[in-house]
Amino acid sequence: MQIKHKIAAIILVLTVCFSFTNSIFPQDSKLRIISLAPATTEILFALGLDCEIVGVSEFCNYPDRAKAKQRIGTFSQPNIEKILSLKPDLIVCTGLEQAPVIAKLRQLNLNIFVSDPKSINELFTSIREIGILTGKDKESKALIDKMTYRIKEVNSRVSKIPQSERQKVFIEIWHSPLTTVGAGSFINELITLAGGINITADIKSAYSTVPQEVVLKRDPDCIILAYMGNLSPVEQVITRPGWHNVAAVKNKRVYNDIDPDSLLRPGPRIVEALDELNKKIYPDG
């Protein structure tokens, strides 16, 4: 064989070996996870999966470590190319609003887990399943236990309050149009667990707009403002026509200092929100 043929053969063999070594001994043996929603990001971090997370959505801002992760697009428009380039082993996202994206990703044969809990029980199930998928079985059990413990804490405080003294609560998700939560939302469940009575619990859907006269008539004892984005001056609520007669306004019990993210994201922080809710609804314990 001539010299140049020998060199070509050596290069060919080395290339083949090199490409094989990559797959036999992968760079890192860790799972590569992408989270498409702030709620699921929080769950993943709570399970100790910091190193495994290779990409998050634009709005994933909790915990602080999440801010340092690669961004893969917005909540409603994740960047498919970016996702693919990060070679994820698992993509975690939430349900309805991200449905078209999920369909697209499934077509590309990616591993997808959808977490869309409508109740605290469903949230626990979600956390369990994520734990199993990511090999954090133990950690997920521990997280659920911790959360259950805190819920029980609140429950014991609440059970001491007689039914007749239960407070009526109005949660305002947005101001124009006036939007609140109904029975289909787990926030409703949180209110009940916190010992409050959601004045719009007879609305079947998760969220709905509601006319002011309903709030005036049902006269809540306590109003919680939970606008996303943290813009919720109490002023603009209490100066609405006729609202000065509402019990919550008269007794200065309009609160805007519960972190809306903890309330609205189905994740580990809902127990903090629950605690806060309980303290706001029953400030004297």
Next chain:
Amino acid sequence: MKRKIILLAAIFILAVILGILKGSVNLNFLELINRANRQILHLRLARVVLAIVASSGLSVCGIVLQAILRNPLAEPYLLGTSSGAGLGAVIAITLGAASFYIPFAAFIGAISTTLLVYYISRERGKIGVQSLILSGVIVSIAFSAVILFLLSTSERQTLHGISWWLWGNLEVFDYKLLFAVTLIVALGVFATYMFSQDLNAISIGEEEALHLGVNVELVKKILLFLVSLITAAIISVCGVIGFVGLIIPHITRLVIGPNHRLLIPVSCILSSAFMLLCDSFARALFSPSEIPIGVITAIVGAPIFIILLKKSEVK
């Protein structure tokens, strides 16, 4: 003719009463006038006022645009007011403005957009009817795209805010704002009524109107200004309520004829009755939830429009 007007007036009064008595909260008449429910009564009255103001303003704007543009599909949002208002509101929400400022942002957005549309379509100082419609449509599409862009790149709070703009809402959060809008719309409608004669002439042709002594270019400019003002005021408080500005003019014309001296006031009565009935229906049926008013007017309005269309084809 007189009988028709009396009948319409009776329907209007009935609709007002219904609007006050029926709502999301179930109260009979005695309970309603009880001092304890005073605030709810006030809210209902305010809502009735807004319904009358919004629907009258929209239908009159529809009439004027249909006459000036000589196009039966013309409606108040044709000149870009709706997308301009939406853009103003979305920008304000994205920048984190308090809810107090959103109506003003919407108003400025609406007015600026109409000015832009007018500026684009000017042909040597004259208002070309075709280019006005065209630039209105183009600007609306462009701004809607910008709104979508902002929505997709911002947090979900804007999604909530945008449903106000997209589907309309008759809730009154600020009596001062209600007063201001009522004043603007009332003055605007009254001023428009003063041009009834000119509108009659223009609706048979711009050239014909010119030869009847109407200063067509000046009248068009004034009327377009009034229409923009009225529509912007309504949309900044109510969001987009569709169909009223499109079909009420046609229905009124079928009932009372095309003479603007009658058409304008009768359309106010008819559209108010329509809006109030839609609103009462929506609130009572889905209590305590609220279906956006724009959804109801569309659902009720679309079949009525199709029936009208079929009838006019048969003729």
Next chain:
Amino acid sequence: MDTLLKVESICGGYDNKPVINNVSLEIKQADFLGIIGPNGGGKSTLLRLMSRALIPIKGKISLEGRDLARLSHKEVAKKIAFIPQLTLINFSFTVWEIVLMGRIPHLSRMQPEGKIDFSIAERALSLTDTLNLRNRRIDELSAGERQRVIIAKALAQEPLLLFLDEPTSHLDIGHQVQILDLLAELNRKNNLSIVIVLHDLNLAGEYCKNIILLDNGEIFKQGSPEQVLTYQNIESLYKTIVVVKDNPVTLKPHVLLVPGNIKCKQE
């Protein structure tokens, strides 16, 4: 006889490009002037200049001694009624409502019509034989009926001058005669001055007292029908061979076309 409208050496057109060049003429009371000429010659433009729909670039037009350009549209509308070529009315006004609109120049903005206006409108309807159509909707009428209603509207303006831009080009021969007979009667009985742009040379010849032959924005020939409608004039302007004979009934000049005389340029 008083001069109602005096046109002095006007140049005018659209976008500052002159279509009409150096045209002068006078309209007196009870004149019946026809404006004819080849396509693009400026007939409609001239009529628009005379009715103040356009302002001349050069020259002056006086209405009863006053500068037309300085008058408001309303003041002009009280004296001059203009009937454009095609009136497309999309809205179903009644005939009565349409004719009443002729009173707009005489009413202030918020002023409703009064008894005088109603009687003038009725008179206009009777002059045009449209009284029986009074309550019908304009979009239900035939072309001929509609044209008479439009003329009634113009008459309701009580004008001194009536300008018409090809009012009969889309009507059949029966309606053409009907409309022009009406105009002739109004001219004869009511001393209404009429300026009419016509495509049909023979209608011009039959009905007009005077004719202006317009070509390229200038007056080619002006005078009585016998003076203007000669085969020499027609041939040189319209580039086709014609024969001019007298109508045996009316003795007015009649232009007869000769087919086959224009040869298309063959490749």
